[in-house]
Amino acid sequence: MTDKSPINRRWLPLNALRAFEAVGRHSSFTxxxxxxxxxxxxxxxxxxxxxxxxxxxLLIRHPHGLETTEAGRRLLPAISRGFDGIEREMNEIIRNRGRDRHLRTLRVHMPPSFLQQVGLPALKSFRREYPDIIIDVASSYVTGWPREEPDIAVVYDRPQAGQSVTDLLWMIHVAPACAPEIAREHEGKTLERFLRDTELLHVKLQGQARGLMWASYIRQRGLEVDTDRGLAFETASAATGYAMTGGGVALIDLVLFAQEIAAGRLVVPYPEPAEEGYGYFLTMRPEDMADPILALFRTWMIEHCARPEPPPLLRAAAAP
Known part of the structure; x- marks a missing residue:
């Protein structure tokens, strides 16, 4: 095999890199x-x-389509990250052209329920402290890194290794919650009987069956309950809001909705939380670690979400 000379950025074949990135990203020459x-x-x-x-x-051409080789799979994300960064920064310069104070807009993404329950108070406090930092907030209910390519994102996902810088905000523990009058109406029933006799409220997960979260909880508890029935909502906030009207029982994140429980708008009649397997993670690209504004916002969010102790229900469950 002939040794190849090291690649030098002065001779990077930019058109060839753009071509391979486009073909690899779409898995198609067309x-x-x-x-x-x-x-x-x-x-x-x-x-x-x-x-x-x-x-x-880099590519293997089949009659039915294209397949990237091992080398292609290694190179493709590196090219995409590079072009994404160039595109992002050039658009940033264009958007902020002529502004006197800041040439940097912080693009933040948060899931809708997190944004409503935690993000809005955090952003309000951050803006009060740093009013000159320009912030664009996006929100969509996706699992993992959003397509919008923000600077920093709170993602709802399972723990996993990756190339991003990831800070765990908290792992999700869930329990059935309902309005106080619903709990009083079914007082004395077993958990299984209670869930059979009430409307189950679901939260849709991208690409997953509507009853997945309830089915997982029921399985962990060893119960027999039909989880296909009930209403399904796009967000946890919507499902929980409906539960607070007396419309049924929702499987809630005890941290995310701790204030509603503390205020008595929600009750958890069977306080035995289960691990959902998902968590909220603050995520950013490694190459952005040196950005002072991103570093500032990252520290702020971690401190805002830090809790000196878990909610009371989780403390009780953890007690020997």
Whole structure:
């Protein structure tokens, strides 16, 4: 095998990198060509040039489609991150052109229920302390890193290794919660009987069955309850809000809705929390760690979400 000279940024084949990134991202020469507004043959030549430069194939062409090789799978996310960063910063400069005070807009993403319960108070406090920092807030109910490519995001996800800088805010513990009058109406019943006799309120998870969260809780408790019935909501806040009207029982995050429990608007008649397997994580790209505004906001959010002790229900459950 012929040794290849080290790649030098002075000779980076930018057109070939753009071509491979478009084809790899869309898994198609046709779609990649449409994305860049160039012909398939031109894309193919660029990819072949890149493969020749590296001395190994990046794509395997099958009759039914394309497959990236191991080298292609390693290179593709690096190229995408690089181009995403260039695009992001150039658009940032254009958006902030002519502003005297700041050339930086902090783009934050939070899931809707987190934003409503925790994010809005945190942002209000942050703005009071740092009024000159420009902030754009986006919110969508997705699992993991959002498509909007923010600077920093609170993500709802399972713990997992990755290339992002991730700070755990808290792991989610859930328990059935309802309005006080519903708890009084069913007082004395077993948990199984209570869940059979009340309307179950679901929260939709992207790409998951509507009853997944309740089914997991029921399975952990060893109960027999039909989890296919009931109402399904887009957000945990909506499901919990409906529960507070007396409309049924919701499976709630005891940390996220601790204030509603403390105020008596929600009660947890069977205080035996279960681990959901998901948590809220503050996530950002490693290359942004040196950004002083991002570092400031990251520290602020971690301190805002830090709790000296868990909610009372979790303390009781953890007691020997």
């Amino acid at each position: 779609a990649g060509g449409h994305a860049l507004n160039v012909s398939q043959s031109a894309l193919s030549r660029h990819v072949q040039t890149l493969e020749a430069l590296l001395g190994c194939p």
